[in-house]
Amino acid sequence: MIPRNDLPLPTAVALPHPAAMRGAGLPLRAIGLVLADAAALWAAFAVATLIVPAAAPRAGMFAVAGALIIAMRAGAGLLPGRGLHPHEVMRRSLFATLAAGLVLGVALLGVDRDPALAAALALFVALALPLQHAARLAARRLLHALRLWGAPVHIMAAPELLPRIDDFFRRNWQYGLIPTAASVAPIVLVTDAGVTQDQGHGLHDRYREVILLADMPQMRIAGLRPADVGGTIGLRLARPQPARGDAVLKRLCDLAVAVPMLMLAAPIIALAAAAIWIADPGPVFYSQAREGRDRRPLRVLKLRTMYRDAERILQDVLQNDPAARAEWAAHFKLKKDPRILPVVGNLLRATSCDELPQLWNVITGGMSLVGPRPFPEYHLAAMRPEFRRKRCTVPPGITGLWQISNRSDADIDQQQQLDEFYIDNRSFWLDLSILLRTVPAVLLRRGAY
Numbered sequence: 001m002i003p004r005n006d007l008p009l010p011t012a013v014a015l016p017h018p019a020a021m022r023g024a025g026l027p028l029r030a031i032g033l034v035l036a037d038a039a040a041l042w043a044a045f046a047v048a049t050l051i052v053p054a055a056a057p058r059a060g061m062f063a064v065a066g067a068l069i070i071a072m073r074a075g076a077g078l079l080p081g082r083g084l085h086p087h088e089v090m091r092r093s094l095f096a097t098l099a100a101g102l103v104l105g106v107a108l109l110g111v112d113r114d115p116a117l118a119a120a121l122a123l124f125v126a127l128a129l130p131l132q133h134a135a136r137l138a139a140r141r142l143l144h145a146l147r148l149w150g151a152p153v154h155i156m157a158a159p160e161l162l163p164r165i166d167d168f169f170r171r172n173w174q175y176g177l178i179p180t181a182a183s184v185a186p187i188v189l190v191t192d193a194g195v196t197q198d199q200g201h202g203l204h205d206r207y208r209e210v211i212l213l214a215d216m217p218q219m220r221i222a223g224l225r226p227a228d229v230g231g232t233i234g235l236r237l238a239r240p241q242p243a244r245g246d247a248v249l250k251r252l253c254d255l256a257v258a259v260p261m262l263m264l265a266a267p268i269i270a271l272a273a274a275a276i277w278i279a280d281p282g283p284v285f286y287s288q289a290r291e292g293r294d295r296r297p298l299r300v301l302k303l304r305t306m307y308r309d310a311e312r313i314l315q316d317v318l319q320n321d322p323a324a325r326a327e328w329a330a331h332f333k334l335k336k337d338p339r340i341l342p343v344v345g346n347l348l349r350a351t352s353c354d355e356l357p358q359l360w361n362v363i364t365g366g367m368s369l370v371g372p373r374p375f376p377e378y379h380l381a382a383m384r385p386e387f388r389r390k391r392c393t394v395p396p397g398i399t400g401l402w403q404i405s406n407r408s409d410a411d412i413d414q415q416q417q418l419d420e421f422y423i424d425n426r427s428f429w430l431d432l433s434i435l436l437r438t439v440p441a442v443l444l445r446r447g448a449y
Contacts, residue, residue, distance in 0.1 A: 028148050029080040029176075034070060036139035040131035041066040041124075048124040055120030065104050065121055069128055072096035082151060082176035083211065088231025093129065101125040144173055152180035153187040154207070161191060164219055175233060189213050189234065192222040203237075205386050210237040249428050254362050254369050257435075262359040269356055272303050275344040282308050285357060290374035291388075293395040298366045300374050300396075301357035305348050310339035330411050332379045352442050358398050370431040371397025372419040382412050387420065394423055399438045 045066070049056040073079065076092040084092070104125070108118055143149035150173060157165055166179045169189075177187065186208040203210045213234040214224040229235050273284035284304055292298030307313060317338060318325045324334055340346055348354040361367040367374065374396035380388055401418040422430070 029143060032139045032143050032148070033079055033081075033136060036135040037070050037073065037132050038066070040135035041069065041128055044124050044127035044131050047127055048120045051123060052116055052120040054116040055114075058114075058117050058120075061117060061121065062124060065100065065124060066128075068103060069097055069100040069125070069132075072100045073132075080176060083233045083236075084175070085226055085231050085233065086174070088226070090133075091231065093133065097125060097129045097132075140174060149173065150176045150178035151187055152182060152185040153177045153189050154185045155179055156188060156190040157213075158191060161219070161221065165189065165191075165213070165216075165221075168216060168218060177233070187211065192224075205389065211235065212237060246426070246428060250368060250431065251365075253428070253431070257369055258359045258362040262356075262363065265356045265359065268353060269303065272344065272348055272353060276304055276341065279341045279344050280304075280307055288376065290376065290396065291380060291392065292366055292374065293392060295392045298361070298374060298396070300367070301360055303348055303354040303357060305341055305345035305354045306337075306339040307341065313339045332375075332382075332412075352403075355398055362398065366395070368395040368397045369399065370422075370434050371395050371400055372422065373397070373400060373402060379412075383416055387416050390423060391419060394426065399434060401434060404434060404437045404441045 041062075045059070045062045048062075049059075055062075073093065073096045076096040077084070078089065078092055078096065081089055081092075101122070104121055105118075108121070140149055153169070155162060155165055169175060169177050169179055177189065188203060188207045188209075189211050190203070191213050211234040212224070213221050214226045214229055214232070215221050216233070224235065226232060276284045282304075286302045286304040286306075287299045288302075290298045290300045317334070318328060324336075327334055340349065358367060362369055371394050372391050380391075383391070401422045402415055405418055422434075
Protein backbone atom coordinates (compact mmCIF):
# COMPACT_ATOMS: atom_id res chain seq x y z
CA MET A 1 0.00 0.00 0.00
CA ILE A 2 1.32 3.47 -0.85
CA PRO A 3 1.95 5.49 2.33
CA ARG A 4 -0.27 8.55 2.47
CA ASN A 5 0.23 10.32 5.76
CA ASP A 6 -2.31 13.01 4.90
CA LEU A 7 -5.20 10.55 4.93
CA PRO A 8 -7.46 10.06 7.95
CA LEU A 9 -7.84 7.00 10.11
CA PRO A 10 -10.50 4.44 9.07
CA THR A 11 -13.45 6.42 7.80
CA ALA A 12 -16.94 4.95 7.95
CA VAL A 13 -20.08 6.43 6.50
CA ALA A 14 -23.72 5.45 6.06
CA LEU A 15 -26.02 3.88 8.58
CA PRO A 16 -25.21 0.85 10.72
CA HIS A 17 -26.79 -2.47 9.91
CA PRO A 18 -28.28 -3.61 13.24
CA ALA A 19 -28.85 -7.30 12.59
CA ALA A 20 -25.44 -7.76 11.04
CA MET A 21 -23.80 -5.90 13.92
CA ARG A 22 -25.44 -8.32 16.34
CA GLY A 23 -23.63 -11.14 14.55
CA ALA A 24 -26.88 -12.83 13.48
CA GLY A 25 -26.32 -12.12 9.79
CA LEU A 26 -24.01 -14.88 8.62
CA PRO A 27 -25.84 -18.00 9.90
CA LEU A 28 -29.26 -16.58 8.98
CA ARG A 29 -28.04 -15.66 5.50
CA ALA A 30 -26.67 -19.15 4.94
CA ILE A 31 -29.81 -20.81 6.32
CA GLY A 32 -32.04 -18.58 4.18
CA LEU A 33 -30.12 -19.43 1.01
CA VAL A 34 -30.10 -23.16 1.78
CA LEU A 35 -33.87 -23.07 2.32
CA ALA A 36 -34.26 -21.21 -0.98
CA ASP A 37 -32.12 -23.83 -2.73
CA ALA A 38 -34.15 -26.63 -1.14
CA ALA A 39 -37.42 -25.07 -2.30
CA ALA A 40 -36.06 -24.68 -5.83
CA LEU A 41 -34.82 -28.27 -5.87
CA TRP A 42 -38.21 -29.52 -4.65
CA ALA A 43 -39.85 -27.65 -7.53
CA ALA A 44 -37.33 -29.16 -9.95
CA PHE A 45 -38.12 -32.62 -8.58
CA ALA A 46 -41.88 -32.04 -8.96
CA VAL A 47 -41.51 -30.95 -12.59
CA ALA A 48 -39.03 -33.72 -13.48
CA THR A 49 -41.22 -36.50 -12.03
CA LEU A 50 -44.30 -34.97 -13.64
CA ILE A 51 -42.63 -35.31 -17.02
CA VAL A 52 -41.04 -38.70 -16.20
CA PRO A 53 -43.54 -40.35 -13.78
CA ALA A 54 -41.61 -43.64 -13.70
CA ALA A 55 -38.88 -41.94 -11.68
CA ALA A 56 -41.21 -40.69 -8.93
CA PRO A 57 -40.70 -43.71 -6.62
CA ARG A 58 -36.96 -43.03 -6.59
CA ALA A 59 -37.29 -39.84 -4.53
CA GLY A 60 -34.26 -40.81 -2.44
CA MET A 61 -31.96 -40.44 -5.45
CA PHE A 62 -33.28 -36.93 -6.04
CA ALA A 63 -32.69 -36.07 -2.40
CA VAL A 64 -29.07 -37.20 -2.74
CA ALA A 65 -28.73 -35.20 -5.95
CA GLY A 66 -30.17 -32.10 -4.29
CA ALA A 67 -27.84 -32.41 -1.30
CA LEU A 68 -24.89 -32.79 -3.66
CA ILE A 69 -25.84 -29.66 -5.60
CA ILE A 70 -26.13 -27.63 -2.39
CA ALA A 71 -22.77 -28.98 -1.18
CA MET A 72 -21.13 -28.09 -4.48
CA ARG A 73 -22.51 -24.56 -4.31
CA ALA A 74 -21.25 -24.20 -0.74
CA GLY A 75 -17.82 -25.42 -1.85
CA ALA A 76 -17.85 -22.82 -4.62
CA GLY A 77 -18.23 -20.06 -2.03
CA LEU A 78 -21.88 -19.30 -2.77
CA LEU A 79 -23.08 -19.56 0.82
CA PRO A 80 -23.59 -16.68 1.12
CA GLY A 81 -21.40 -15.55 -1.81
CA ARG A 82 -20.43 -12.21 -0.26
CA GLY A 83 -18.34 -9.85 -2.37
CA LEU A 84 -18.81 -11.68 -5.67
CA HIS A 85 -19.59 -9.88 -8.91
CA PRO A 86 -22.89 -11.03 -10.55
CA HIS A 87 -21.12 -12.69 -13.48
CA GLU A 88 -18.93 -14.63 -11.05
CA VAL A 89 -21.98 -15.81 -9.11
CA MET A 90 -23.45 -17.06 -12.39
CA ARG A 91 -20.21 -18.81 -13.40
CA ARG A 92 -19.77 -20.54 -10.03
CA SER A 93 -23.42 -21.59 -9.93
CA LEU A 94 -23.21 -23.14 -13.39
CA PHE A 95 -20.01 -25.04 -12.69
CA ALA A 96 -21.23 -26.24 -9.28
CA THR A 97 -24.42 -27.60 -10.81
CA LEU A 98 -22.58 -29.20 -13.75
CA ALA A 99 -20.05 -30.77 -11.36
CA ALA A 100 -22.89 -32.24 -9.31
CA GLY A 101 -24.50 -33.56 -12.48
CA LEU A 102 -21.22 -35.17 -13.59
CA VAL A 103 -20.79 -36.91 -10.23
CA LEU A 104 -24.37 -38.17 -10.41
CA GLY A 105 -23.86 -39.46 -13.94
CA VAL A 106 -20.74 -41.40 -12.98
CA ALA A 107 -22.52 -42.82 -9.92
CA LEU A 108 -25.51 -43.96 -11.96
CA LEU A 109 -23.26 -45.82 -14.39
CA GLY A 110 -22.00 -47.96 -11.53
CA VAL A 111 -25.17 -48.25 -9.44
CA ASP A 112 -28.34 -47.96 -11.49
CA ARG A 113 -28.63 -47.77 -15.26
CA ASP A 114 -32.40 -47.22 -15.34
CA PRO A 115 -32.95 -44.93 -18.37
CA ALA A 116 -36.08 -43.35 -16.89
CA LEU A 117 -34.21 -42.40 -13.70
CA ALA A 118 -31.27 -41.07 -15.69
CA ALA A 119 -33.56 -38.92 -17.84
CA ALA A 120 -35.44 -37.58 -14.81
CA LEU A 121 -32.21 -36.73 -12.97
CA ALA A 122 -30.79 -34.98 -16.05
CA LEU A 123 -33.98 -32.91 -16.26
CA PHE A 124 -33.82 -32.28 -12.51
CA VAL A 125 -30.25 -30.90 -12.76
CA ALA A 126 -31.12 -28.77 -15.79
CA LEU A 127 -34.12 -27.25 -14.02
CA ALA A 128 -32.22 -26.72 -10.77
CA LEU A 129 -29.99 -23.94 -12.14
CA PRO A 130 -32.66 -21.39 -13.21
CA LEU A 131 -35.00 -22.29 -10.34
CA GLN A 132 -32.24 -21.86 -7.74
CA HIS A 133 -31.26 -18.55 -9.29
CA ALA A 134 -34.81 -17.24 -9.00
CA ALA A 135 -35.22 -18.61 -5.47
CA ARG A 136 -31.97 -17.02 -4.33
CA LEU A 137 -32.95 -13.64 -5.73
CA ALA A 138 -36.18 -13.80 -3.74
CA ALA A 139 -34.40 -15.00 -0.60
CA ARG A 140 -31.83 -12.21 -0.78
CA ARG A 141 -34.52 -9.58 -1.20
CA LEU A 142 -36.40 -10.95 1.79
CA LEU A 143 -33.25 -11.04 3.94
CA HIS A 144 -32.38 -7.52 2.83
CA ALA A 145 -35.87 -6.29 3.74
CA LEU A 146 -35.42 -7.88 7.18
CA ARG A 147 -31.99 -6.18 7.47
CA LEU A 148 -30.28 -9.56 7.70
CA TRP A 149 -28.35 -9.42 4.43
CA GLY A 150 -24.81 -8.11 4.44
CA ALA A 151 -21.87 -7.69 6.79
CA PRO A 152 -20.95 -4.26 8.19
CA VAL A 153 -17.76 -2.79 6.75
CA HIS A 154 -15.51 0.20 7.25
CA ILE A 155 -13.97 1.93 4.24
CA MET A 156 -10.42 3.32 4.09
CA ALA A 157 -9.92 5.24 0.87
CA ALA A 158 -8.62 8.49 -0.53
CA PRO A 159 -11.07 11.36 0.12
CA GLU A 160 -12.05 11.62 -3.54
CA LEU A 161 -12.93 7.90 -3.75
CA LEU A 162 -14.53 7.38 -0.36
CA PRO A 163 -18.07 8.70 -1.11
CA ARG A 164 -18.19 6.91 -4.48
CA ILE A 165 -17.19 3.57 -2.96
CA ASP A 166 -19.70 4.03 -0.16
CA ASP A 167 -22.47 4.90 -2.62
CA PHE A 168 -21.64 1.88 -4.79
CA PHE A 169 -22.02 -0.64 -1.96
CA ARG A 170 -25.14 0.99 -0.56
CA ARG A 171 -26.85 0.86 -3.95
CA ASN A 172 -25.52 -2.60 -4.81
CA TRP A 173 -26.47 -4.25 -1.55
CA GLN A 174 -26.42 -7.67 -3.26
CA TYR A 175 -22.66 -7.76 -2.71
CA GLY A 176 -23.39 -8.24 0.99
CA LEU A 177 -21.05 -5.48 2.23
CA ILE A 178 -22.83 -2.70 4.11
CA PRO A 179 -20.90 0.48 5.02
CA THR A 180 -21.48 1.35 8.66
CA ALA A 181 -20.82 4.29 10.95
CA ALA A 182 -20.50 2.01 13.97
CA SER A 183 -17.16 1.99 15.74
CA VAL A 184 -16.72 -1.78 15.26
CA ALA A 185 -16.96 -3.80 12.06
CA PRO A 186 -15.53 -7.21 11.13
CA ILE A 187 -14.37 -6.15 7.65
CA VAL A 188 -12.49 -3.18 6.24
CA LEU A 189 -12.29 -2.25 2.56
CA VAL A 190 -9.08 -0.44 1.63
CA THR A 191 -7.60 1.06 -1.51
CA ASP A 192 -3.90 1.04 -2.34
CA ALA A 193 -3.67 4.73 -1.40
CA GLY A 194 -6.24 4.63 1.38
CA VAL A 195 -4.09 3.67 4.33
CA THR A 196 -0.75 4.82 5.66
CA GLN A 197 2.03 2.37 6.44
CA ASP A 198 1.55 2.88 10.19
CA GLN A 199 -2.21 2.32 9.93
CA GLY A 200 -1.64 -0.82 7.86
CA HIS A 201 0.33 -2.51 10.64
CA GLY A 202 -2.71 -2.76 12.91
CA LEU A 203 -5.49 -3.61 10.47
CA HIS A 204 -5.54 -7.32 11.29
CA ASP A 205 -5.69 -6.48 14.99
CA ARG A 206 -8.89 -4.48 14.46
CA TYR A 207 -10.59 -6.44 11.67
CA ARG A 208 -11.28 -10.09 11.00
CA GLU A 209 -10.90 -9.53 7.26
CA VAL A 210 -9.12 -6.92 5.18
CA ILE A 211 -10.07 -6.53 1.51
CA LEU A 212 -7.87 -4.62 -0.94
CA LEU A 213 -10.42 -3.33 -3.45
CA ALA A 214 -10.08 -4.14 -7.13
CA ASP A 215 -11.44 -1.95 -9.93
CA MET A 216 -15.22 -1.56 -9.98
CA PRO A 217 -17.56 -1.20 -12.96
CA GLN A 218 -18.05 2.53 -12.31
CA MET A 219 -14.51 3.42 -11.19
CA ARG A 220 -10.89 2.47 -11.60
CA ILE A 221 -9.26 2.10 -8.20
CA ALA A 222 -5.81 0.58 -8.48
CA GLY A 223 -5.62 -1.42 -11.69
CA LEU A 224 -6.26 -4.71 -9.86
CA ARG A 225 -8.72 -6.60 -12.05
CA PRO A 226 -11.55 -8.66 -10.53
CA ALA A 227 -10.57 -11.40 -12.99
CA ASP A 228 -7.21 -11.60 -11.20
CA VAL A 229 -8.86 -12.27 -7.82
CA GLY A 230 -11.49 -14.87 -8.69
CA GLY A 231 -14.25 -12.49 -9.73
CA THR A 232 -14.48 -10.91 -6.28
CA ILE A 233 -14.55 -7.24 -5.35
CA GLY A 234 -10.96 -7.41 -4.14
CA LEU A 235 -8.05 -9.32 -2.69
CA ARG A 236 -8.98 -10.83 0.66
CA LEU A 237 -6.28 -10.51 3.29
CA ALA A 238 -7.77 -12.74 5.98
CA ARG A 239 -6.36 -12.76 9.48
CA PRO A 240 -3.37 -15.10 9.38
CA GLN A 241 -4.25 -18.46 10.88
CA PRO A 242 -2.12 -21.59 11.08
CA ALA A 243 -3.45 -24.71 9.42
CA ARG A 244 -5.58 -27.01 11.55
CA GLY A 245 -3.49 -29.47 13.49
CA ASP A 246 -0.31 -27.42 13.13
CA ALA A 247 -0.21 -26.63 16.86
CA VAL A 248 -0.42 -30.32 17.79
CA LEU A 249 2.17 -31.26 15.17
CA LYS A 250 4.45 -28.47 16.35
CA ARG A 251 4.24 -29.65 19.97
CA LEU A 252 4.93 -33.27 19.01
CA CYS A 253 7.96 -32.20 16.96
CA ASP A 254 9.21 -30.04 19.82
CA LEU A 255 9.16 -33.01 22.19
CA ALA A 256 10.58 -35.43 19.62
CA VAL A 257 13.60 -33.16 19.10
CA ALA A 258 14.07 -31.47 22.50
CA VAL A 259 14.09 -34.61 24.70
CA PRO A 260 16.92 -36.47 22.90
CA MET A 261 18.81 -33.21 22.28
CA LEU A 262 18.82 -32.36 25.99
CA MET A 263 20.14 -35.83 26.80
CA LEU A 264 22.94 -35.46 24.24
CA ALA A 265 23.70 -31.89 25.38
CA ALA A 266 23.95 -32.79 29.08
CA PRO A 267 27.76 -33.43 29.00
CA ILE A 268 28.34 -30.14 27.13
CA ILE A 269 26.23 -28.26 29.66
CA ALA A 270 28.18 -29.86 32.53
CA LEU A 271 31.57 -28.93 31.03
CA ALA A 272 30.38 -25.38 30.32
CA ALA A 273 29.05 -25.03 33.87
CA ALA A 274 32.46 -26.03 35.28
CA ALA A 275 34.25 -23.50 33.04
CA ILE A 276 31.85 -20.73 34.09
CA TRP A 277 32.41 -21.45 37.78
CA ILE A 278 36.19 -21.33 37.28
CA ALA A 279 35.99 -18.00 35.41
CA ASP A 280 33.60 -16.37 37.91
CA PRO A 281 32.59 -18.48 40.93
CA GLY A 282 28.86 -18.39 41.54
CA PRO A 283 25.64 -19.65 39.96
CA VAL A 284 26.30 -21.19 36.55
CA PHE A 285 22.72 -20.95 35.31
CA TYR A 286 20.90 -17.72 34.64
CA SER A 287 17.14 -17.41 34.86
CA GLN A 288 15.28 -14.30 33.82
CA ALA A 289 11.57 -13.49 33.64
CA ARG A 290 10.44 -13.03 30.05
CA GLU A 291 7.08 -12.64 28.32
CA GLY A 292 5.62 -15.92 27.07
CA ARG A 293 2.56 -16.83 25.06
CA ASP A 294 -0.57 -14.87 26.03
CA ARG A 295 1.76 -12.69 28.15
CA ARG A 296 2.21 -15.41 30.72
CA PRO A 297 5.44 -14.99 32.73
CA LEU A 298 8.21 -17.32 31.59
CA ARG A 299 11.50 -18.11 33.34
CA VAL A 300 14.03 -18.59 30.56
CA LEU A 301 17.07 -20.72 31.40
CA LYS A 302 20.56 -19.98 30.09
CA LEU A 303 24.13 -20.76 30.99
CA ARG A 304 25.59 -17.63 32.56
CA THR A 305 28.00 -15.93 30.17
CA MET A 306 28.41 -12.62 32.04
CA TYR A 307 29.88 -11.44 35.31
CA ARG A 308 27.47 -11.47 38.21
CA ASP A 309 27.55 -7.65 38.41
CA ALA A 310 26.89 -7.30 34.67
CA GLU A 311 24.13 -4.72 35.16
CA ARG A 312 26.48 -2.32 36.96
CA ILE A 313 29.14 -2.78 34.28
CA LEU A 314 26.62 -2.02 31.55
CA GLN A 315 25.41 1.16 33.20
CA ASP A 316 28.98 2.40 33.59
CA VAL A 317 29.72 1.77 29.90
CA LEU A 318 26.53 3.43 28.65
CA GLN A 319 27.10 6.42 30.87
CA ASN A 320 30.71 7.03 29.79
CA ASP A 321 30.79 5.86 26.13
CA PRO A 322 28.49 7.65 23.61
CA ALA A 323 29.32 5.19 20.80
CA ALA A 324 28.39 2.22 22.97
CA ARG A 325 25.21 4.03 24.03
CA ALA A 326 24.17 4.52 20.38
CA GLU A 327 24.96 0.88 19.55
CA TRP A 328 22.88 -0.31 22.49
CA ALA A 329 19.95 1.90 21.48
CA ALA A 330 19.92 0.35 17.98
CA HIS A 331 20.58 -3.32 18.75
CA PHE A 332 20.35 -3.82 22.55
CA LYS A 333 23.75 -5.52 22.24
CA LEU A 334 27.41 -4.48 22.24
CA LYS A 335 29.99 -6.05 19.96
CA LYS A 336 32.69 -5.40 22.55
CA ASP A 337 30.71 -6.17 25.69
CA PRO A 338 32.78 -5.85 28.89
CA ARG A 339 30.17 -7.86 30.82
CA ILE A 340 31.02 -11.14 29.05
CA LEU A 341 33.24 -13.68 30.78
CA PRO A 342 36.61 -14.12 29.07
CA VAL A 343 37.00 -17.11 26.73
CA VAL A 344 34.13 -19.27 28.02
CA GLY A 345 31.52 -16.51 27.79
CA ASN A 346 32.44 -15.55 24.23
CA LEU A 347 32.65 -19.19 23.15
CA LEU A 348 29.23 -20.09 24.56
CA ARG A 349 27.56 -17.06 23.00
CA ALA A 350 29.23 -17.49 19.61
CA THR A 351 28.16 -21.15 19.40
CA SER A 352 24.75 -20.49 21.05
CA CYS A 353 25.54 -23.25 23.56
CA ASP A 354 24.50 -20.88 26.35
CA GLU A 355 20.90 -21.51 25.20
CA LEU A 356 21.01 -25.30 25.48
CA PRO A 357 19.23 -25.27 28.89
CA GLN A 358 16.23 -23.74 27.10
CA LEU A 359 15.51 -27.22 25.78
CA TRP A 360 14.01 -27.75 29.23
CA ASN A 361 11.72 -24.76 28.61
CA VAL A 362 10.63 -26.44 25.37
CA ILE A 363 9.94 -29.76 27.10
CA THR A 364 7.84 -28.08 29.81
CA GLY A 365 5.82 -26.20 27.16
CA GLY A 366 6.88 -22.63 27.90
CA MET A 367 8.84 -22.34 24.67
CA SER A 368 9.06 -23.94 21.24
CA LEU A 369 12.07 -24.86 19.15
CA VAL A 370 11.08 -22.19 16.60
CA GLY A 371 9.46 -18.85 17.35
CA PRO A 372 10.19 -15.23 18.22
CA ARG A 373 12.98 -14.82 20.77
CA PRO A 374 11.84 -14.15 24.36
CA PHE A 375 13.42 -10.71 24.63
CA PRO A 376 13.92 -8.83 27.93
CA GLU A 377 11.34 -6.22 28.91
CA TYR A 378 13.57 -3.28 27.94
CA HIS A 379 13.85 -4.75 24.44
CA LEU A 380 10.11 -5.34 24.11
CA ALA A 381 9.38 -1.80 25.31
CA ALA A 382 10.95 -0.44 22.13
CA MET A 383 8.47 -2.35 19.94
CA ARG A 384 5.07 -1.15 18.77
CA PRO A 385 2.31 -2.05 21.27
CA GLU A 386 0.20 -3.77 18.59
CA PHE A 387 3.20 -5.84 17.53
CA ARG A 388 3.85 -6.89 21.13
CA ARG A 389 0.27 -8.14 21.34
CA LYS A 390 0.73 -10.06 18.10
CA ARG A 391 4.02 -11.51 19.32
CA CYS A 392 2.28 -13.00 22.34
CA THR A 393 -0.05 -15.08 20.17
CA VAL A 394 2.71 -17.67 19.59
CA PRO A 395 5.14 -19.34 21.99
CA PRO A 396 8.67 -17.91 22.02
CA GLY A 397 11.38 -20.03 20.45
CA ILE A 398 15.03 -21.00 20.80
CA THR A 399 15.64 -20.16 17.15
CA GLY A 400 13.78 -18.22 14.49
CA LEU A 401 14.11 -16.16 11.34
CA TRP A 402 16.04 -13.51 13.26
CA GLN A 403 18.74 -16.00 14.28
CA ILE A 404 19.27 -17.38 10.78
CA SER A 405 19.04 -14.02 9.00
CA ASN A 406 20.59 -10.95 10.59
CA ARG A 407 20.82 -12.07 14.20
CA SER A 408 22.77 -9.49 16.22
CA ASP A 409 23.21 -7.26 13.16
CA ALA A 410 19.45 -6.56 12.92
CA ASP A 411 18.01 -3.36 14.37
CA ILE A 412 14.68 -3.23 16.18
CA ASP A 413 12.66 -2.58 12.98
CA GLN A 414 14.26 -5.49 11.15
CA GLN A 415 13.66 -7.77 14.15
CA GLN A 416 9.99 -6.86 14.14
CA GLN A 417 9.73 -7.47 10.39
CA LEU A 418 11.32 -10.92 10.67
CA ASP A 419 9.14 -11.93 13.62
CA GLU A 420 5.98 -10.61 11.97
CA PHE A 421 6.73 -12.54 8.79
CA TYR A 422 7.17 -15.72 10.82
CA ILE A 423 3.95 -15.23 12.82
CA ASP A 424 1.91 -14.53 9.68
CA ASN A 425 3.32 -17.48 7.72
CA ARG A 426 4.10 -20.08 10.39
CA SER A 427 3.71 -23.69 9.41
CA PHE A 428 5.38 -27.04 9.93
CA TRP A 429 7.45 -26.56 6.76
CA LEU A 430 8.63 -23.07 7.72
CA ASP A 431 9.65 -24.39 11.15
CA LEU A 432 11.52 -27.30 9.57
CA SER A 433 13.30 -24.95 7.17
CA ILE A 434 14.37 -22.65 10.03
CA LEU A 435 15.65 -25.58 12.10
CA LEU A 436 17.74 -26.91 9.20
CA ARG A 437 19.12 -23.44 8.43
CA THR A 438 19.98 -22.86 12.09
CA VAL A 439 22.75 -25.49 11.95
CA PRO A 440 24.96 -23.66 9.40
CA ALA A 441 24.10 -20.31 10.98
CA VAL A 442 25.49 -21.56 14.32
CA LEU A 443 28.50 -23.33 12.82
CA LEU A 444 29.45 -20.29 10.72
CA ARG A 445 28.71 -17.97 13.70
CA ARG A 446 26.81 -15.53 11.48
CA GLY A 447 26.04 -12.34 13.40
CA ALA A 448 26.78 -13.91 16.79
CA TYR A 449 28.50 -11.91 19.51
